[in-house]
Amino acid sequence: MNTKELTKGIWAENPIFVIMLGCCPALAVSTSLANAFGMGIAATFVLLGSNLIISLIRASVPDKIRIPVYIVVIATFVTMIDKFMAAFTPALSASLGIFIPLIVVNCIILGRAEAFANKNTPQDSILDAIGMGLGFTIALAMIAVFREVLGDGKFFGIPVPLIKDDPCLLMIMAPGGFFVFGLLMAWKKHLAAGGAK
Amino acid sequence: MLNTRTFSGGLHPPDLKMTGGAAIVPLPPPRKVIIPLSQHIGAPGKPVVAVGDTVEKGQPLSEPNGFVSAPVHATIAGKVVALGNFMHPLGVASTAVVIEGTGEPEPAPSPVATDGLSLPDDEIKKRILAAGLVGMGGATFPTHVKLSPPANKPIDTVILNGVECEPALTADHRLMLEEPDKIISGLKLVMKVLKAKKGYIGIENNKPDAIRLLDEKLRGEENLAVAPLEVKYPQGGEKQLIAAVLDREVPSGGLPMDVGVVVQNVATAAAIHDAVFHQIPLTERVVTLAGSCVKNPGNYRVRIGTPVSEFIAATGGLKPDVPLVKVISGGPMMGIALFDLNVPIIKGTSGILCWSAAEGALRVATTCIRCGRCIEACPMRLLPQRLKNLIDAQRWASAADLGILDCMECGSCAYICPANLPLVQSFKLGKKVVLAERKREADAQKAKGK
């Protein structure tokens, strides 16, 4: 078991803070922790499936039509998940519904397919998918903690004392997302550079 | 009187001209003079004396080495005691002749007077070259070169530079008051050689007595006039002076002759008169001594080659109770801070300023706040702030595109900069690198052509 493939996505090669893939959904749904986890889990599942399938078929895919094939695989996967969720878990679908179609255009999925699953064994690709999915989820959650607590005065929907009466609405809005994203990225870089310079 | 004119940009630093009323005092010959062979822009002369030689005052010590070059002369009678590298006021060691005086009183000058204006042009130029004349405003460009423009650049106007826009300096001011006839005679000589139709003497309004005097003297002279100018730095820059007096712009990278003008300093004009009428070489000049550290500030006629320390001592020395912090050769804006007072006064030395901490304290550079004052101040209408950023980033090509080579290092931007940024320093570096790069490119081009 190659643990490196599993752990790299969580921190060292975090898809959001380092590779900077999938920033649009990250900013769009990081307004609450529930959304962040929902999106993160959904994306992880899709990533897992697409990575697995693509690494399985990687040898047979003609190089010229690599990307279209990946897109077809990913889109099929996402549509299936969307439909099944709507059919069998309507409550979950109602809260995550709008994010699922977003996953198709989440660059992480195609990015990992192209950068990793394309060249690695199914086992490694699964690990990579889990790691990257976790990294994505963690990054979203980190952004969401700030945005939900500061911007909505809640933590997982539970009102936070002191802040709940006067939340900083900016944090909920798009600019606030960028601020938090930027500051967290800077902090990550700062840590990566070995703390104080 | 003409209307007051000026140029765009520039600024008005405080005058500090305390010595405008002090008549020129001739100083006795010093015991020793150090005469660098390079006191002008261009090739240094070739020495024609050797250690041990006895020289007369006014005897040539070198001969010009090429066209853009000028000889230097012994400024006291005595014996050559050394010929070698000595510190030059510009901060680099260069070949100089050291003469120790005999201490004997100098013979009275023998008045050989010819009517210079009746001499042929070639003879005038020859006498000017022989006298070792260079621009005495500080640029020290050999005078005879300026008087020999190429045939395709006809000169219609000569402007005498009596602007003296540098704060604190009054040497030219005094000269205009005390030797106006020599100056006018010099102007006429220059105009005759260049076949110029008009002659102006540009003087700033802060010298009304000089304007009045010269205006009176020029009354009746149809083609000569005084051009009173608004008080503004750096009006004494050639290009700014031409813009102010004639409203002509010297093209970027060009010379005044490109717009049909030759500019001479008033002190040079007086020296031209001496050289042509009396065949007196350039052995002395008027130097302003000022600053809160000196006992007797004033304007002094000094032998070229006099070490600065001896010059100061001859005027009465420094005040013992005011610590000397900075000595500047030249004016406060473009002058050079001396690190060693044994360097000599040269042909281009217009002033020596001995400053205490009150005047010369070091100011700490902070951060640019983009106030835009440097842009307002730049007489060449450059963008000093952006140029500095480009130079700091070593983007030489962009700096060249923005006209770094047009910078004349007048210091207006650095004077006004509220952040005290060392702008001039950057530009000196930038110009050097850009020129070096150009030369390298030209060489490479040449090598390829071969």
Added chain:
Amino acid sequence: MNDLIQTGKYLLIISAIAGLLLAFTEMVTAPRIAENNRLVLEKARREVLPGAERFDTLDLATTDDAGHPATRSLSLGFDAQGKFLGTVQTVSPKGYGGPIDIVLGLKPDGAVSGVKIQSMRETPGLGTKLAEGFLDKFLEVARAGHPVKFFVKKDGGDIDAITAATISSRAFCKGIRDGIKVVQEGQTLIQQRAAAPGATPLPGPATTPVAPSPAPAPAPAPVVPPAPSVPPAPPADPESPPPAPTVAPEPPAPPLPPAIPQGGGQ
């Protein structure tokens, strides 16, 4: 050339597999999804029109904002006794983040009986307050009885906008106005239809309160009222919808007052 055929073949196979999978998915999920949606809508309908047990669909021809013809689907609600309680419809005004789907219940006199937000994509913490404090306050104002101007106060209306979410609030008000307008325009038809079941005897026990789908219209009601030829007759099948509107041009129910200014309460 060979290469081209090869890749084409590959793409074809992949697409075919994907297509098959999707077809299978659709087959399995479509009925369930439809059922889920219907349940949700049903719940909402009952919520916004309290007391209604049975709903009847009526499609109305109307025009959208751009003036193009459009069809609006109304549900007419009846209580267990078959009394007409009002209309329910879904309006979808354009909010800040996309359409806001609002289920709007209106009483026969035009007053708002209930409002429920079905889905929206407004900014969490801002526009989403539509579903929180805003809605309660809105209902309070809307049910207060006096003529209600469904505009935010900034625009001269009676509704308190959500601070910093004026766009959402305005959209919400616009949705309500649109819904009222549709009902007003379709008044005649609605009354005809409402009258029909009322004239009939009580439906049989089949119309139990728990019955989830009492009135799935086998044929959608006509968009433009055709001249109905059949007089009202007692429905043979209690499950079937009431027949098409009666010929009676005079509505038996009192004319609907203009909804916006008057809504004089119960």
Added chain:
Amino acid sequence: MSEKLLVTVGPHHHAPDTVARIMWEVTLALVPAFLISLYVFGGRAFVVTLCGVLGAVAGEALVQAVFQKKPVTLADGSAVLTGVLMAFSVPAALPWWTAFLGGFAGIILGKQCFGGLGQNIFNPAHIARAILLASWPVYMTTWLKPGAAAGLIGPLPDGVTAATPLGLMKETLRNPDLLNSLAASGTTALQHTFHELQIGWGSLLTGTIGGSLGETGKLALLLGGLFLLIRRHITWHTPATMLGTVFLGSLLITRDPQMALFHLLSGGLFLGAFFMATDMVTTPMTKVGHLIFGFGCGAITLLIRFKGGYPEGVCYSILIMNAFVPLIDKFTVPRRFGEVRAPAQEVKA
């Protein structure tokens, strides 16, 4: 002569102005307006200003001392100035902690994130205001009534708030019913606004109206502006074009000189024109650039006031124009002395 001499490159003489002196003098120029705000809004104005300054100073010190580990340059006055300007553009009714956060965020996000003094693109005081307006819109649109006793901190007592003239005007103009009834009684919207708020032209000048803490005292701001003009920290170009554009533009739009005057004297226009649009760091560097910048600020202000959702547009107009400054600077490069448009002929020295 063996003493060590100071050797520097020229010029050896220097103008007396320093960055710190400029900053402190601009701050000084704001003092009259501050006194007016103390008179109009009472102790709350002091608390808000103090907290704003403390927030700005804390932000600057935090970044420099903790993150950059550089000497703290509070003495240059720029952080204090940002805090004061931020406080001047928010309501005096603002809770003290909001004011503190405003100053803090303005410095951190508006200035230090860009690299500190001289590097920021946007006016940090206005960045702070924009952040506060987006974050706590209720507080940021609750205006103290002039002269109302509202205490120093804590919740506002009842009846101490009032609309700003611009805000009431906007509401009036958006309300067709009110406009109809006004038209019937022969009252103009302006008269209605003045009557409702019990103000007159004099109040607009002296500052006894609702509004941001430091923006109401037009005469005091003008005094400060004149001081800056005399001290040459600003030139006439930006304020004149900005005020002129707003005045003439409203005249053109409303065809009513009184309305034009009302728009000139309302809101944060004077504060913006003299103190914000002239901020050296975030505005163009040349005079032509200043003219363009001032015009742009005025035009966008008009656009927001007449067509936008907000009653007042000075803050955003300046922020928007800030973004154009590099472009303006790029296109307002002065013609160099002796620059020849045609290919320069080779000059042989």
